[in-house]
Amino acid sequence: MEFGSKLHSNRIIFKKQHSIFSPLVSDDERILFEASHKDHSSVWFYFLKLFFFTIVALSTIWALGQSPLPTVTKTTYVPNISKNAISVEYAANSATIGVEQLNDLKPGDRVRVYNDAKDFYDATVVCIRGNYFTIEGLSQEVFGTSIFVYGKEVYNFKTIDYDAVGMMNYSNLKKLSKLEEAQQQQIASLQNEVVDLKLTMKEMLLIMQEQNIQMTAIQATLSSQVAFNNNAEADARGTRFIPNVYRKASAVTYAANSATITIEKLDDIKPGDMIRIYNKNNQSYETTVAAVNGNCITIEQVPQELFGENVFVYGKEVSDLRSVGL
DSSP: OEEOSEEETTEEEOOOOOOTTTTTOOOHHHHHHHSOTTOHHHHHHHHHHHHHHHHHHHHHHHHTTOOSOOEEEEEEEOOSSOEEOSEEEEOSSEEEEEOSOOSSOOTTOEEEEEOTTOOEEEEEEEEEETTEEEEESOOHHHHOSOOEEEEEEEEEEEEEOHHHHHHHHHHHHHHHHHHHHHHHHHHHHHHHHHHHHHHHHHHHHHHHHHHHHHHHHHHHHHHHHHHHHHHHHHHHHTOEEOOSSOEEOSEEEEOSSEEEEEOSOOSSOOTTOEEEEEOTTOOEEEEEEEEEETTEEEEESOOHHHHTTOOEEEEEEESOOOOOOO
16 A cells, blocks of 8 residues: 655645656656546546657757667556546545456455545455456545545566657757758858958959950050051151041941942042051051042952941042151
């Protein structure tokens, strides 16, 4: 026979030390201690709560990729009956209790019962007759006639070792923390590489811009040199081209071996005059005027692929230009 371990206000109160997981998941004794044996819905509510938090623990360990959960085997009482007694008959030093179903209760088994005050009593079953079993040492003065039959004692009850689960979770959290730290370092390294690439691209763009500026300056120098050489050749002949027209052609029409150029003002251009024209790349070309018709002049042997539609008419050649010697 075993009673609860503490007396308080003439009531026997069951106390038990729980593991660190007791705020989340209680064992069977605590559930029955907290539940009223007359309120079956409360009992099932606490069992559902136990089931829910067990599933949470299982899901956590499964997600972390661990091996099967550690378990411990202990001796405890299980709620295999969990019924209110339909009748209680007391004798000199025993009590015969009737329930709807005994659920594999046999003589010699130890059984736990509760009273209205939630005090429990553990005793050995002496005999069984139908749905009635007899236990010894239970007095009517202590327990009364309202009894809740919890269940029998088992010696191989397996339950999850929550302390071991806690250690596994702690170890896995450390692994996750290290993995996250490594990922953060990798992200920081990749971000630094992106910044370096952006800086390199900016430097390359600046170099390309400088090279474009240098190329433009070289082209201008070459064009000036070509113009200077042309003028030098003209001076050697005793002639020089003057910018008496100095206008861009408003229209250019090409024929088989000639081109007709339209200009706003010709400024004394006559058939037989030598004129100088330029293309968009500042390349010069000298040819003879074949015909003049209003503001249109026709010149021969003008390469269309060299000039296209962009023609600048500089002026005609003169042989009696006087200049001041420097």
